[in-house]
Amino acid sequence: MSSSSTSSSALLLLSFSLLLQIAIGASPLFHICSTSETFTAASTYASNLNKLIGSLTFRAPFTGFGAASVGFKHDRANGIALCRGDANATTCKTCVAEAGGEIRQRCAQQKQAIIWYDNCLLKYSNTDFFRKIDEQNKFYMWNLRNVSHPASFNRKVKDLLVELAEKAHVERRMYAAGDSQLGGSKKLYGLVQCTRDLSSIDCKKCLDGAIDELPSCCNGKEGGRVVGGSCNIRYEIYPFVSSA
Ligand SMILES: *[C@@H]1O[C@H](CO)[C@@H](O)[C@H](O)[C@H]1NC(C)=O
Ligand SMILES: *[C@@H]1O[C@H](CO)[C@@H](O)[C@H](O)[C@H]1NC(C)=O
Numbered sequence: 001m002s003s004s005s006t007s008s009s010a011l012l013l014l015s016f017s018l019l020l021q022i023a024i025g026a027s028p029l030f031h032i033c034s035t036s037e038t039f040t041a042a043s044t045y046a047s048n049l050n051k052l053i054g055s056l057t058f059r060a061p062f063t064g065f066g067a068a069s070v071g072f073k074h075d076r077a078n079g080i081a082l083c084r085g086d087a088n089a090t091t092c093k094t095c096v097a098e099a100g101g102e103i104r105q106r107c108a109q110q111k112q113a114i115i116w117y118d119n120c121l122l123k124y125s126n127t128d129f130f131r132k133i134d135e136q137n138k139f140y141m142w143n144l145r146n147v148s149h150p151a152s153f154n155r156k157v158k159d160l161l162v163e164l165a166e167k168a169h170v171e172r173r174m175y176a177a178g179d180s181q182l183g184g185s186k187k188l189y190g191l192v193q194c195t196r197d198l199s200s201i202d203c204k205k206c207l208d209g210a211i212d213e214l215p216s217c218c219n220g221k222e223g224g225r226v227v228g229g230s231c232n233i234r235y236e237i238y239p240f241v242s243s244a
Contacts, residue, residue: 026098029227030139031115033107037126045111045126048077052124053100056081060096060120061089064173065196067130077111079124082195085175086242087119095120114229121195123229130197133206134229140217141225143236150220156180156188157224157235158211164192165207165233169200177241189239194231206231 039045048071059066060081069078081099083092099115099122107113114123114137123129123137147153160180168176174194179187192210194203210226210233218224223236234240 026095026117026119028099028102029116029118029141031103031106032113032137033110034112034125035110037111038109039111040109044071044075045077048075049104049124052077052079053104053122056122057093057096057100061093064092064175066096067197069128074126076126076128077124078126078128078130079122080130080195080197081120081122082193083120084118085173085177085191085193088242091119096122116227121229121232131199131202132230133198133202133209137229139227140213141227142218142221143223145222146220147222147237153182153220154214156182157190157214157218160188160190161192161207161211161214161233161235164190165204165211168192168194169204169207174198174200174203179239182237186237187239188235188237189241190233190235191241192231192233195229198230203231207233 052068052070055068055070056066056079059068060083064083064085064087065081067080069076071077081096083095087095095117099117099120103113103115103122106115112125114121160178164176164178168174174196177191179189182188192207194206198206206228210228210231213226214224217226225232225234
């Protein structure tokens with residue numbers, strides 16, 4: 001989406017990369033390796049981490065979320081995997097497995113890491129981060145195209161996402177997607193989601209925080225995302241959520 005553009009050559013590139021993604025699997029949106037603590041390939045942490053990723057890949061597809069810990073004391077690896085609320089078990093499993101392989105390569109030596117895809121996120125750490133809002137790991141994405149009436153558009157984006165946040169934080173899956181009218185036949189589509197280790201109150205807090213950041217990334221943009229380690233929000237002017 002950050003690569004969206006109005007020029008036809010860029011559109012061609014975009015559709016080419018979409019084809020490529022279907023052929024070889026999705027590529028990550030972003031990843032962060034923490035720089036503080038490291039481990040070696042032959043360590044106990046490495047073996048715990050591999051078991052953890054295996055466990056999360058097994059668990060997450062059943063409900064779209066998995067949390068697990070493997071090992072003891074400073075060698076303990078804690079992790080979560082969250083699949084997008086509309087991803088089925090197959091999509092979820094494929095995404096988490098891919099994420100596990102990719103993050104182990106990209107952050108080969110860091111004990112803490114997170115990687116995001118369209119359909120899932122995978123995060124692990126040697127510290128217990130469960131039930132805490134992740135304030136560190138975050139990025140934005142936006143569509144390069146501007147809307148013609150930013151003030152009223154921004155208000156509609158916020159209204160929709162606030163409404164979805166109200167729904168999601170009391171849902172078992174902490175997920176909500178929906179749409180609203182933009183005038184004419186146009187619609188606005190939104191999605192919000194929290195990792196399910198959070199309490200309902202913290203999910204709401206996390207989503208409200210993400211919505212408050214929209215002006216920093218996505219002011220008057222046709223699409224935008226605020227993506228974090230505990231929650232994420234997204235809006236587009238085209239449907240992007242699977243209804244099945
Ligand atoms: C899961 O979703 C993907 C993508 O939407 C779809 O292609 C696939 O057929 C679905 N699989 C099942 C088993 O429903
Ligand atoms: C959108 O608006 C910004 C700020 O006014 C401008 O810098 C940018 O070039 C515009 N983008 C497009 C694709 O027109």
